[in-house]
Amino acid sequence: MAPPNKSQAVATAGGRRSQRKQGPRERLLAAGKQLFSENGYEATSTSSIASQAGTSESQLMRYFGGKAGLLEEIFNVGWVSLNDVIKSQVIAAPTGRDAILAVLETLNHAFHNDEALARIYLFEGRRIRGVEHEVFISEGFLRFRELIHALIQRGLGDGSFEKNLPEAALVSALIGCAEGMIRDQLLARRTGEIADFSAKDIRAVVSAILGG
Known part of the structure; x- marks a missing residue:
């Protein structure tokens, strides 16, 4: 095998220096995100996460209490960053309907640009786990769902949504539709297939759910 050229060596050294600048907590978060997205939660061991992060399993336990705590923090x-962007767009939107569509576009853009986060969220989020069949729901998602509830109420109040459907049904339909379609796009990219619909199509479907 040929030795690495100068630019490759510099890039590798730079990456190592950057990793050393991070504390063990940040390295564990980065390693967990990468390994969970590549291998899935169940197939990823705490030892592999610690090894990838260049630290110990005891540090993982110290900061997160275990693998489940690490996933929750990821x-x-x-x-946190996604909700901050969403809130700024919601404030600028003239109606509840416009705000919902802006939120959808933000989600689609964020998951397209960070497939590791998208894979974890769409394939590992809210799955039944363990012998007690627990369903994990992060605080960040709960705040996002509360925001969607508030936007539905806003849209019903300003007349930009149809009023003949229950609020809870609209929230469930909007989140489920957006997640399902973005998940199918992600699966198509992972398998080398071409998705049969675009971000514009997702917007059109959600718009139809909202009443045209």
Whole structure:
């Protein structure tokens, strides 16, 4: 095998220096995000996460209490930045309907640009886990769902939504539709297939759910 050229060596050294600048907590978050997205939650061991992060399993336990706590924090970190962007767009939207469509476009854009987060969220979020059949829901997602509820109420109040459907049904339909269609796009990219619909099509479907 040929030795790495100068530019490759510089890039590798730079990556190692960057990793050393991060503390063990940040490295564990990055390693967990990568391994969960590549291998899935169940197939990823705490030892592999610690090894990838260049630290120990005891540090993982110290900061997150275990693998489940690490996954929860990965979700929360992702949702914090996403919810901040969403809130700024919601404020600028003239109606509840426009705000919902802006939220959808933000989600689609964010997941397209960060497929690791998208894979974890869409394939690992809210799955039944363990012998007690627990369903994990992150605080970030709960805040997002509360925001969708508020936007539905806003749209019903300003007349930009149809009023003949229950609020809870609209929230469930909107979140489920957006997640399902973005998930199918992601699956198509992973398998090398071409998705039969675009981001514009997703917007049109959600718009139809809202009443045309």
